[in-house]
Amino acid sequence: MTTPHFAPPELEPGTLRVTPLGGLGEVGRNMTVYEIGGKLLVVDCGVLFPEETHPGVDLILPDISKIEERLGDIVAVVLTHGHEDHIGGVPYLLKRREDIPLVGSKLTLAFVAAKLKEHRIRPVLREVAEGDRLDYGPFDLEFIAVNHSIPDALAVAIRTEAGLVIGTGDFKMDQLPLDKRITDLRAFARLGEEGVDLFMTDSTNADVPGFTPLEKDIGPVLERVIAGSTGKVVVASFSSHVHRVQQVLDAAQANGRRVVLLGRSMVRNMKIASDLGYLEVPEGVLVDLKKSGDIPDHRIVYMSTGSQGEPMAVLSRMANREHQVEIGEGDTVILASSLIPGNENSVYRVINGLMKLGANVVHKGNAKVHVSGHAAAGELLYCYNIVRPKNVMPIHGEYRHLVANAGLAIETGVPQNRTIIGENGTVVDLKDGVARQVGQLDIDFIYVDGSSVGKVTDDDLRDRRVLAEEGFISVITVVETSLGQIVSGPEIHAKGVAEADHVFDKIKPQIADALEQAMREGVVDHHQLQQIVRRTIGRWVGTKLRRKAMIVPVVVVV
């Protein structure tokens, strides 16, 4: 379904080239590369969490292989905020060149530094704040405050001799945010007056009509639910959602409850956020799990990970009674989180499990305990009207989101032919106030699978899917070709095939006959003999058993 590859022309002096290597046509692995005057600027380098079509894969990276030859030309990586889909790929990029400067806000850099420490990478960090302006080679960068579901997010304005580009990163326009740090529309307006040549903005909620509700409206709901609970309360949310956790801490305190943080990433991130002043922990509210044993159930709130039903996270383990915090009759569990498409089965499995244990489960389906972190259509219209960009390329989203976002730009007066619905690998050149597509790269998935990066091939994944659906049948035969005799076998091992072992006894004589006949006819090559085995058993499995299991024939010649 992707556009066929066409090579971009050589980049002309004075032209800015923009190439997204991830995040378009998907939700995750955001990364965009800007090039001018022989230098590259990277904005974001995130990961994508794989779907069921990528069995066994842990993470998917942007196609960093496309800049493999140009690592020395990268002047900096700008990180717009601290979410995994924007920073998760940084260790894999820095493993290729460790001293690429990382530019971001205080909290963003703290999150990425913690991650890099686990990978034993010592990064070069350059902290910036909204209003800061600094040069990296031919790129003149200015940072603008935006709000999102993590504090300290920044949009970046990139000035080059080819013009002015704004990338918003992920953002929304909460007008009464908890930290009072509003998305700086006055800066957007000022840049708009200067003239924005290319505007690249978050499409995630572009097909959602209206406006994202206020984060602060969740607090009172949490407080009411906690006030009405007689037993333990567990709240699950994203482990980087500082403001959500803040509201849980406040609601707990208002109800005379103490809070235990559960889950490695929750504990780590909230330590960072409170050390840096982003999370205000009310005096004496937090208590360590180990020291919480004496606190009665109605005096405690557990703040945990696992809101997406991840099988190894705290909430799933509670639902399976595999966690030391035991859920029972009278307890309340609040999923203060979104339900990311694709996770429905896992999340409902956890909800059903918790309910079977007797818990009252509150989630966004039955109470206002979550708001999104992304601007809805109404907010994006404000943006376009304030910025009045000359050219638009929506980013961050599936194709349907990009189309919806482009539609909003057009409704505010951006000409349709100045609106680029790109995909990963779309090469856009900006010159003289005109952005246009000049090429299309083939973008690959770079897989992280166990300890290896990029080694899972599409063939491996296809094999895994076949193995998952049908299992495999291996047939081992030892032959002495000089005598034309079978020395041992055929021995058949089947795994995942859903047939009893003795079923295969019927086909063994046929395999033996086929091999002996081939040897009589002078076939001695074990590859050829293996093909004969494959054909013989493959035909039988297909017609008699009606299965398509993977066939692994092994003929050992002695």
Add this chain to the structure above:
Amino acid sequence: MTTPHFAPPELEPGTLRVTPLGGLGEVGRNMTVYEIGGKLLVVDCGVLFPEETHPGVDLILPDISKIEERLGDIVAVVLTHGHEDHIGGVPYLLKRREDIPLVGSKLTLAFVAAKLKEHRIRPVLREVAEGDRLDYGPFDLEFIAVNHSIPDALAVAIRTEAGLVIGTGDFKMDQLPLDKRITDLRAFARLGEEGVDLFMTDSTNADVPGFTPLEKDIGPVLERVIAGSTGKVVVASFSSHVHRVQQVLDAAQANGRRVVLLGRSMVRNMKIASDLGYLEVPEGVLVDLKKSGDIPDHRIVYMSTGSQGEPMAVLSRMANREHQVEIGEGDTVILASSLIPGNENSVYRVINGLMKLGANVVHKGNAKVHVSGHAAAGELLYCYNIVRPKNVMPIHGEYRHLVANAGLAIETGVPQNRTIIGENGTVVDLKDGVARQVGQLDIDFIYVDGSSVGKVTDDDLRDRRVLAEEGFISVITVVETSLGQIVSGPEIHAKGVAEADHVFDKIKPQIADALEQAMREGVVDHHQLQQIVRRTIGRWVGTKLRRKAMIVPVVVVV
């Protein structure tokens, strides 16, 4: 998470025993068994469509093994309506005893007969209609009209000497249905006056507040969308949703368009529905795909299957350009269907694909083109107040739905201790107006996998999951134990492991050493030698490669 097994006591004379064998704690494979006086009545026998935790499985059946020994005692199978989750298991039950009478409405029996014909089963059919009353052994059955997302659905009232039970099947209470066949609340009221001892009702939407909107309100929306379309229109929906198709036919005719039915099940079901008078095909509207070549795009509507993103159905094939109907710029696709949890990724993949081809995609997220077929909370409250049952056991739904449904019963005055939240295998005895749980059977999944039924074991599924996540490594060695020598190998084959073949060269000498040493120590049994290979390579793969691939060691002794 399931309740531990406890055996029910022997069934006493005059007591009715009710045992759901599927459909509780899940959405699908509905089946309930009623027993009194040594005879069994079965209500519904559906299938469940498997999730990703059941790789390669085509269907899951109710646990019919629980009545395997009692097949001769079954007096009839009542089928409440023609959906797969209520009739899909019938062929597998009838393969065990072909002459069990099937009792249902005209349309339901026509759908099940078509299915049985494909399985070459000649069933005994007994057609009934609302108001009919007939005896099967100790069971006195009465049928009540209900409406749902398929015509001709029936609730069943079951009178025995132990009392009166009503099972609603799937239903809603559309007060202005297309076919004017309303859910017969007057019959419910009459039965309520007589005294309903046990009421078992559809829980699917019990956690949805309010009322399901009217089916007929979709028609005008479809008509407007079609009127505003300049190219082809494709409408996708469930292939048994006769009234939805009716509205598409009417909307097409109103816009001067002809309709092509696409998809084997759509063509077959609509032929049945129109032959029997459930679908009124406007004169000259339908046209065969083969004869539609000359009709211009703006004069045609394709009515297709695939609304859940099923990869082999028409809509997915269109999105992948693998269907002869080509979607392009200016065409409109309407998904007039629900989005069943778990299908989100597949459906969005199809939507993105169609949009990339240039189509305008209309779905329930952006237009009112679907209403549910199940009663929401508001409707269920009416039911409970009209029937005033003595005992309640919610059916058809995940645990969270059953709990919500029980909550509604309790709010209308059913005592909490007369409200049974059961699961599959819960054995309930009804006597003297009191229903109570007397046992819990262990309920298995019966899998249909290719041509075999029930042969996929949990071990097979576990193997498949491991193979999907990690692949396998087989190690073949031929040894001559008398000489203590390796004759050939070790030869290593890896599939889906995401490692290059040469990686395994490093471990071969260690395997050879381990085998030779074992043989020197007198080990000659090939099972023991295989265990040595497994340990040697398993440890290395785990620590060096950090993988958990399935290890298949084969030692051939010659």
